[in-house]
Amino acid sequence: MRIVRRDWQEAGLPVIALALVVAVLAVTSVGIFNERVWEAMQSRAAQSLGGDLVLQAHDPIAPRVVDQAKSLGLELSQQVEFPSMMLTAAGSPRLVSVKAVDEKYPLRGTAQVAERPYGQGSAAHKIPDTGESWAHSRLFAEARFDTGDIVQLGEKSFRVSHALITEPDDFGSFFRMAAPRIMIRLSDLSATGLITSSSRAHYRIQLAGARDALNTFSKWLNRQDFPGLERRSVQDAQPSVRTALERASSFLGLASLSVVIVAGAAIFIAARFYARRQSRTAAVMRCLGASQRRILRIFIFRLVRVALTASCVGGLLGYAGQSFLSALAEEKLGFSLGPASLWPLLTGILIGLITALGFGLAPLLKLPTVSVLGILRGEEGVAPPSMWLTIGLVVFTSGGLIFWQADETVLTLWVMGLTACLVAGLACGGWVILWLVTQIRASRPTTRYVMSTVGSRRGMGVIQVIAFGLGITALLMVTVMRTQLMEGWMNSLPSDTPNRFLINIQPDQRTSLMNFLPRKA
Amino acid sequence: MEPIVTADDVSRQVKTPDGELSILDGITLTVMPGDAVAITGPSGSGKSTLLALLAGLEDPTRGSVHLLGKELGILNQDEKAALRAGNVGFVFQTFHLLTGLSAIENVEIALELAGYDNTRPVAADLLDRVGLTERVNHYPSQLSGGEQQRVALARAFAVNPKVLFADEPTGNLDAASSGLIADLFFDLRQQFGSALLLVTHDAALADRCDRILTLGVGGRLQS
Numbered sequence A: 001m002r003i004v005r006r007d008w009q010e011a012g013l014p015v016i017a018l019a020l021v022v023a024v025l026a027v028t029s030v031g032i033f034n035e036r037v038w039e040a041m042q043s044r045a046a047q048s049l050g051g052d053l054v055l056q057a058h059d060p061i062a063p064r065v066v067d068q069a070k071s072l073g074l075e076l077s078q079q080v081e082f083p084s085m086m087l088t089a090a091g092s093p094r095l096v097s098v099k100a101v102d103e104k105y106p107l108r109g110t111a112q113v114a115e116r117p118y119g120q121g122s123a124a125h126k127i128p129d130t131g132e133s134w135a136h137s138r139l140f141a142e143a144r145f146d147t148g149d150i151v152q153l154g155e156k157s158f159r160v161s162h163a164l165i166t167e168p169d170d171f172g173s174f175f176r177m178a179a180p181r182i183m184i185r186l187s188d189l190s191a192t193g194l195i196t197s198s199s200r201a202h203y204r205i206q207l208a209g210a211r212d213a214l215n216t217f218s219k220w221l222n223r224q225d226f227p228g229l230e231r232r233s234v235q236d237a238q239p240s241v242r243t244a245l246e247r248a249s250s251f252l253g254l255a256s257l258s259v260v261i262v263a264g265a266a267i268f269i270a271a272r273f274y275a276r277r278q279s280r281t282a283a284v285m286r287c288l289g290a291s292q293r294r295i296l297r298i299f300i301f302r303l304v305r306v307a308l309t310a311s312c313v314g315g316l317l318g319y320a321g322q323s324f325l326s327a328l329a330e331e332k333l334g335f336s337l338g339p340a341s342l343w344p345l346l347t348g349i350l351i352g353l354i355t356a357l358g359f360g361l362a363p364l365l366k367l368p369t370v371s372v373l374g375i376l377r378g379e380e381g382v383a384p385p386s387m388w389l390t391i392g393l394v395v396f397t398s399g400g401l402i403f404w405q406a407d408e409t410v411l412t413l414w415v416m417g418l419t420a421c422l423v424a425g426l427a428c429g430g431w432v433i434l435w436l437v438t439q440i441r442a443s444r445p446t447t448r449y450v451m452s453t454v455g456s457r458r459g460m461g462v463i464q465v466i467a468f469g470l471g472i473t474a475l476l477m478v479t480v481m482r483t484q485l486m487e488g489w490m491n492s493l494p495s496d497t498p499n500r501f502l503i504n505i506q507p508d509q510r511t512s513l514m515n516f517l518p519r520k521a
Numbered sequence B: 001m002e003p004i005v006t007a008d009d010v011s012r013q014v015k016t017p018d019g020e021l022s023i024l025d026g027i028t029l030t031v032m033p034g035d036a037v038a039i040t041g042p043s044g045s046g047k048s049t050l051l052a053l054l055a056g057l058e059d060p061t062r063g064s065v066h067l068l069g070k071e072l073g074i075l076n077q078d079e080k081a082a083l084r085a086g087n088v089g090f091v092f093q094t095f096h097l098l099t100g101l102s103a104i105e106n107v108e109i110a111l112e113l114a115g116y117d118n119t120r121p122v123a124a125d126l127l128d129r130v131g132l133t134e135r136v137n138h139y140p141s142q143l144s145g146g147e148q149q150r151v152a153l154a155r156a157f158a159v160n161p162k163v164l165f166a167d168e169p170t171g172n173l174d175a176a177s178s179g180l181i182a183d184l185f186f187d188l189r190q191q192f193g194s195a196l197l198l199v200t201h202d203a204a205l206a207d208r209c210d211r212i213l214t215l216g217v218g219g220r221l222q223s
Helices: A002-009 A013-049 A063-071 A137-143 A188-191 A210-225 A239-288 A292-331 A344-363 A372-378 A387-406 A410-437 A445-456 A458-491 A507-520 B045-052 B077-084 B103-113 B117-129 B145-157 B176-190 B203-207
Strands: A053-057 A074-086 A093-101 A110-116 A122-124 A134-135 A149-154 A155-166 A181-185 A202-208 A230-233 B003-014 B019-031 B036-040 B062-067 B087-092 B163-167 B195-199 B209-213
Touching: A002 A013, A002 A507, A013 A239, A013 A292, A013 A344, A053 A210, A053 B195, A063 A074, A063 A202, A063 A210, A093 A137, A093 A188, A093 B163, A134 A149, A149 A181, A155 A181, A155 A239, A155 A507, A155 B062, A181 A188, A210 A230, A239 A292, A239 A344, A239 A372, A239 A387, A239 A458, A239 B077, A239 B087, A239 B103, A292 A344, A292 B077, A344 A387, A372 B045, A387 A410, A387 B087, A410 A445, A445 A458, B003 B045, B019 B045, B036 B045, B036 B203, B045 B062, B045 B163, B045 B195, B087 B145, B103 B117, B103 B145, B117 B145, B145 B163, B145 B176
Parallel strands: A093 A181, A134 A155, B036 B195, B036 B209, B087 B163, B163 B195
Antiparallel strands: A053 A202, A053 A230, A074 A093, A074 A149, A074 A202, A110 A122, A110 A155, A134 A181, A149 A155, B003 B019, B003 B062
């Protein structure tokens, strides 16, 4: 705390610290929020598949696929799904969709079962016992049986133990109106005698596990030739939600990056001020025998220490900030978000350090060569940093951060090029305005003093014009982008895209409903 | 006995919009161990510049300077810094204490840069000798001008310097403090046996040295 208090008392460092706190807060809160929304979406997508990856084929899937998945440590669950005729005890037939599952089913999400048809569902923590089945609620009414009754599938009888309310990987629920689901244990399937070489069955394997293992498995699968093997991953699930989230994520990322760039400009100005105020310290250290390298190391270490402290504070505040964003998102999205990982926090702290060094290092590099004689005479100051080094560091840092956010070289080059044009324009404009100010012939001494101060520090004035110009441009860009993104998305939709859907409307109900809605509109 | 500092025909010119300006011109001097040399002269005669050249903080335009037997002209900045560390002490008119450090830390930094390991007891002893036992943890902003110069003296003598460069050490103090600091300064110099190069306008202070060198306008040695 003593060191922090000392740093806080050094001119320039508090501005650097505050700029970093704001920048890291923005990056961390957006990063954590994005991660939580993505993870929640991935999780929900995985639940809708019953696993992280699903393989499906019309023929039994090759054993070496299973072997490869197991060798990578992936979890597996196998199912077979096919249409068949079910016979009730009374002998009435009914078309059903049989799903035979193994004991691992499902790998993601849970099936919901109830004691009675259409009853309150509860999570099923196991699959049907041997010789038992779960039937969809609609099947109870249509085939006129109840829980505990016996139904026949092929050559084997099954006791209906529960009503199946929902299943996580119900791919065809909307279209499977004609064949309600009946679920049995995979080990009972062969006893039914329903699967023959000519059966129209879907053989399915659900996989779940670590992302790296899944990627390795997918790459292996790409290199193999399995005719008719379909693949479905969480990336394919809910594409519209994914696109919307990608846009929102890009927008938030850009907004947070704008904050970082504006903070960078503030850091550069504050670092110049700090270097100026530390010139005496550097000179005294030179007198006392400190080498130039040592002096530089001391000031860089100090900058890093302040940057690290401020970035940690910003990161922790970002954690708090994302809770607010997440609460809003949970309300809008209708589902809860998972816990946040430490990765966005570490990324935010790293960005804080990179920003501090990228924008704040150049002014400090002149401190070891400060003129001791000037300081002995009571002057204060340090030579301005090398222009090319400053430009190089700022371009490298900004470019790296933009590339990190945009993840696209062409876009990064465009942004960098336009930013360079903007900076050049602001520098020229600022220089001209400041020159014009110094040309004003003021009669009052105080006004003349102000004019002479502006004139003597024109370089710093131009830097401040650039910093403010960049900041305002970034804010305007974020505002425009927000509107453009929304408009772009809305324009991409057909003009008659409905906002609400009604399903399961019977033909005889259609007319009365069409009359009802305008009256209530 | 080898001289501590020698200057041989040292000159220093700077470029100005009106052409070259001579700050120092053909200075030759020798300072032996334990010598106390006062450098006096009117403002602008190059006293502080001469001090900076002799300490290796600036380079002469012409001539050579030897410090502790080494020619400064052939050393790079870091080698000069290494030569100063532990051998040279500085006292400035405006104290130049490091504002972020307490009194004892200001003394410790000189010891640390000179390569001392256990700096705290040595620094505490020096502060005790300059009468600041009760003020060791005070920051420069919490000390009076006289107290700050005492800390600066402790810092200068902490490394037991072979030579001390002092630029108007009493120039920023009132008459009462000035006398006390001057007494303390010369007492410490005597205890440590350091050679002294003292820039001053104060004739009384200059008189306490073994020799007085007077610089004239244009940086020529007059006596």
